[in-house]
Amino acid sequence: MLSTALTDLWYGFGVALEPHNIMWCLIGVFVGNMVGVLPGMGPLATISILLPLTFGIKPVGAILMLSGVFYGAQYGGAICSILLNLPCHPPHAVTCLDGFPLTKQGRGGAALGITVISSFVGASWGITEMIFLAPVLVTVALEFGPAEICSLMLLGLLAGSTLARGSPLKGVAMTIVGLLLGIVGTDLETGTPRFTFGIPNLFDGVELVALALGLFGIAEFMKSVNQYSDINTKYSNVGFRDLRPSREEFRRSIPAMFRGTLIGSLCALIPGTGPTIASFISYATEKKISKTPDKFGTGMVEGVACPEASTHSSVQGDFIPTMSLGIPGDAVMALILGALMIQGIVPGPQLISEHPDIFWGLVASFWIGNIILVILNVPMIGLWVKLLMIPYKYLYPAALFFVAIGVYSTNNDMFQVGETVIIGLVGYLLLLLDFHPAPVLLGFVLGPRFEENFRRAMLISRGDALVFIKHPISAVFVALCMILIVGQIYVRIRKPKSGIADVAAAAAEREHHHGSTDQKAPVAAE
């Protein structure tokens, strides 16, 4: 097993090291790092903007670049939260808690240095996990029939919508809205146009790019406009020399780093618990086992190293179910899966054997991309810090232009730009009612395959709905779904006051205030 994995990896490096693929990877991580640093731009919006531009290039290059944006943004997001106390990206909200106090004590550079090291450690472990775990999952998943695929998708959708942030019920509602949006268009089996309201432009369905850019572009800009008024950059003067942590800081952060990596890689295996949850859990754990828990929130390097390592190990691990089972865990993965489908590649367990260049090339490019990111972040830290100072008021109009032309260029159709505006407006109204848009994308991408497998499973079982619990593997997935639902009800009734809930609350507090004039020292987690 080890030798086949190594041969495959060697082959992957061959693919990823082709000059044009290295170039796409470099562009991806560079753009990702940049948007990670810029307050108010997220990886989701960026990937959706870049998506139409990748139609012309080969699938391998496209996927390497889009994935690079995702993990590159994680490096950049840490800079933003440590130096500015702005949690632009949810996974880094907890990093603010100890990162910004360190910055105020003049140790911001050291915190960034620790971040880069722990990110690299976490990511390396996540990639290793992917190399060995994905092929194993595939051999199991290849045995699946429509009933198993269907209940596995149900589990993925349920986990993705209930374990993410916000109310689980609203998450489920948003997933169903996504599934319904996926239905819009011509029914593949009978040719009946559904939910098209007689508009011919909708016969091909709602455009993925229009949906993503409406929800994560326009709706997000409407939320953030006039919010980032006073960005405090007086602590942000960090140069290359400041990055070196002291020996003491380094010694303290190493065990934290490994604990974070472990937690992140475990979280990555549960669909729906992406990097954000991983970082919350790891911060709470680190605080619990620390000898001086009361010092957390005042600038502990452990509080930076552990969540950052777990974020990165879970970011890389997120690719495992996406690439090996075709089940995305969160909205970013759903977008990347959508990109694969647009390129004409069917996601699922057969992907690794049918397109080894994509899978192993992607794995190899993770290593290359992470090394590029370390190189980009260490000597060029000054450049990124300068980028922090670009005001939001110049940023969002330019981004809106990219949104408009990006949607237009998918089909050269102005109708879809209008579609984006309407989706954006509806998305913002839903945001006001505390509906988070991420599960919509999950449902939208999985919807058509879910329906297809559901119909097929029912046809094979001759209309017997019990088929999903008669097949043993499928029954396990259904049971897991049940456990998930019962667990959610239990948590809701008991209303725990655990450490994780506290951290989540403190981080949510940070996020709630982000960008406003609030630049005070962060409240301690308790």
Add this chain to the structure above:
Amino acid sequence: MFENLLRKKDFYASMVMTLLGVGVILNSTTYNLGSLMHMGPGMFPFLLGIVLTFVGLLIFGTALTTPYDETERILPESMEWRGWGCILAGPVMFIIFGEFFGMMPAIFSCVFVSALGDRTSTLKSSAILALGVTICGAALFSYVLQLPFPLFKWGR
């Protein structure tokens, strides 16, 4: 129990989802439902509509059972009518100008209008930003990416 119900976010959230669910159920019955074995195009949306209605009613239940929080507000603290209007108008400008006058006017109008959404922006600063983005954007999309979208045109 019912007092303050109209001030809760969850109340409106449940209304939206329940109505959407009922709408989907009604609409999906206009397609062929088929049987469980041979499902027609209407069956899957029909089932989804039922689940969505159910979830909407559950959200209504949480709206009833959770105590009213004084600090809860449905609308954001400051109403950014100018910002929201300009952000939505930007892409609409892009559609209109793109359809009739070509790519450069489309980019300029889109960036110019949406930049006006920021409270501190002026006509001049927005125009300068729009000009810069127009030049860079046209160079990128027209020359580098070869998007079939004429820089200037007149009429459809």
